[in-house]
Amino acid sequence: MGVMDRLVLTDAQWERISGLIIGRPDQKGSTGRDNRMFLEGVLWIVRTGSPWRDLPEVFGDWNSVFRRFSRWSQKKVWWRIFEAMSEDPDFEYLIVDSTVVRAHQHASGAKGGPQNQAIGRSRGGLSTKIHMTVRGLGCPVRFTLTAGQMGDAPQAGPLIEDLPAEIVMADTAYDADHFRQVIADKGALAVIPNNPSRACKHPLDKHLYAQRHLVECCFSKLKQFRRVATRYEKTARNYRAVVTIAATILWMR
DSSP states (O other): OOGGGGOOOOHHHHHHHHTTSSSOTTSOSGGGSSHHHHHHHHHHHHHHOOOGGGOOGGGOOHHHHHHHHHHHHHTTHHHHHHHHHOOOOOOSEEEEEEEEEEEOGGGOOOTTHHHHTTOEEETTEEEEEEEEEEETTSOEEEEEEEETTSOSHHHHHHHHTTOOOSEEEOOGGGOOHHHHHHHHHTTOEEEOOOOTTOSSOOOOOHHHHGGGHHHHHHHHHHTTSHHHHEEOOSSHHHHHHHHHHHHHHHHHO
């Protein structure tokens, strides 16, 4: 099977994205050239986890594709596409969770040090943690990155801020009074198991809590993109772009 047989985007999906990108086909100059193949080249890298130097020639010069990918990361083009694709009428559930991703040794060494690039060192080595909110459909709506050893509850509030919801679910790691207060302030029901050390127990709707598996399914689907499952990017900005691209494809499937 050739490279061209493994393209990710259908014609319908490309039609949805094409109007949001820099350099539309109707524009002259280098920015308007081969936009679809550029995007497919980036998706090939994100899906396979291959080094940029191994990008097949059919997608263009690897260094040119990488530099354009990085420029789009800096200009937040990938995020703009994600926001346009992730419109969801289901405002009932929000589910919060995190997952730890191993960072390849080549991911270290960027300016500012590992902490500023959301890389931490723990017993398992270098790692990054993705903190994410998903909707009831099991698709991501917001995420942030931290070093792998960082706690979950301190990141939780901003993950649901200004997002409408009737129910917010999370596991025991998020059983903190400050997070429960953020949920209450938005008029939502907290479905979070009690930490064993909590003196005053909160009621838990176990039937609703069973839906929390959707966030685990979301992480599983994201990690099918090998460059999400292992972090190779030196900068947090570019790794955030990789996760954003994979999350966008989940919404389009």
